[in-house]
Amino acid sequence: GAGVSQSPSNKVTEKGKDVELRCDPISGHTALYWYRQSLGQGLEFLIYFQGNSAPDKSGLPSDRFSAERTGGSVSTLTIQRTQQEDSAVYLCASSLDLAPLHFGNGTRLTVT
Amino acid sequence: AQSVAQPEDQVNVAEGNPLTVKCTYSVSGNPYLFWYVQYPNRGLQFLLKYITGDNLVKGSYGFEAEFNKSQTSFHLKKPSALVSDSALYFCAVRDNAGNMLTFGGGTRLMVKP
Numbered sequence: 001g002a003g004v005s006q007s008p009s010n011k012v013t014e015k016g017k018d019v020e021l022r023c024d025p026i027s028g029h030t031a032l033y034w035y036r037q038s039l040g041q042g043l044e045f046l047i048y049f050q051g052n053s054a055p056d057k058s059g060l061p062s063d064r065f066s067a068e069r070t071g072g073s074v075s076t077l078t079i080q081r082t083q084q085e086d087s088a089v090y091l092c093a094s095s096l097d098l099a100p101l102h103f104g105n106g107t108r109l110t111v112t
Numbered sequence: 113a114q115s116v117a118q119p120e121d122q123v124n125v126a127e128g129n130p131l132t133v134k135c136t137y138s139v140s141g142n143p144y145l146f147w148y149v150q151y152p153n154r155g156l157q158f159l160l161k162y163i164t165g166d167n168l169v170k171g172s173y174g175f176e177a178e179f180n181k182s183q184t185s186f187h188l189k190k191p192s193a194l195v196s197d198s199a200l201y202f203c204a205v206r207d208n209a210g211n212m213l214t215f216g217g218g219t220r221l222m223v224k225p
Contacts, residue, residue, distance in 0.1 A: 033212065042217035043156075043202060056212055091156070098163075098206065100146060101213060103156040 002026060004104035006092050012110045013082055021077040021107045025094030032075050033101065034067055035091045043091070049075065082111045114139040116205050116216035124222045125193045133188040133219045135203030142208045145186040147177055148215075150200040159201075162186060173197070193223045 005024040013019050025032050034046040045059035049069045060066070064082075069075040079086055089108050093101040115138045125131045137143055147159040160171025167179045177188045186203060203216040 035215070043215040045212065045214065048212040050212075093156075098144060098208075100158040100161055101148075101156075102158070103148075105155045 004092055004094055004102050006090075006104035006107050008107060009105065010108045010110075012112060015084060015111055016081055018078065018080045019082055019109065021079075021090050021092075021109070023075045023077070023092030023094075023104060025073065025075070025092070026096075026102055027073075029094035029096050029102070030072070031095045031097065031101075032069055033093045033095075034075070034077050035093070036088045037091055037106070038088045046077070046090075079109075082109075084111050087111045114205055114207055114214050116203050116214055118201075118203055118216035118219045120219050121217075122220045122222060124224065127195050127223055127225050128192050131188075131190050131193045131197070131221065131223070133201050133203075133221060135186045135188065135216060136184050137186060137203070137205040138184065139205050139207045140209075143186075144206040144208060145177070145179060146204040146206075146213070147171065147175070147186075147188050148202045148204065149173075150202065150218075152199070156202065159188075193221075195223050195225055197221060198223045 007022045030051045032049040035043040047067045048056040064080045067077045087110050089106040091106045093103045095101045117136045145162040148156045150156045160169050162169045162179045170176045175190050200218050202218050204213050206213045
């Protein structure tokens with residue numbers, strides 16, 4: 001399994017609950033991205049990790065969103081106190097330096 | 113800040129006709145440019161990239177893109193469209209300092225038989 005793996009593939013949660021989304025990038029890839037896509041629309045940048053540098057968090061929509069990348073590999077995106085407008089497909093991608101991104105299949109989050 | 117514009121939300125083409133999906137960009141320094149495709153209920157797939165060299169780049173599935181520095185454009189093209197090309201297409205840019213990849217809003221391509 002050499003691709004980017006995301007889990008869960010689907011998540012339904014009640015408004016106000018916290019959720020954690022996981023991304024396993026391709027082994028050895030130094031860059032990891034999180035994007036959000038609503039209803040087959042455009043990609044909204046959330047956060048970018050590159051090696052050991054401080055992450056670029058400029059896309060996180062509110063302080064309810066946070067992400068970490070442990071050991072330069074697995075990343076977790078956490079959304080606290082979920083709201084209905086958080087419903088979307090959350091996409092993770094990884095790449096080696098400036099190479100093209102490899103995307104996972106995403107986590108479809110539905111907040112009821 | 114870098115940005116990408118895809119001026120058309122949707123492009124309609126008859127099967128067998130040539131297609132063009134437009135993209136313009138803004139970035140500091142030399143751009144790294146990419147096209148990705150998203151088929152229904154699928155993840156994004158890399159189509160082609162421009163880093164340096166020939167302005168005409170060839171990619172997967174018969175697609176190509178032309179880099180035009182003076183017009184800051186990177187339009188996606190295919191000489192003869194297939195119904196199976198119907199999908200959502202995204203243009204993306206990164207600066208040569210290795211900063212994050214910025215995507216356009218996407219263009220839905222509809223190829224009709």
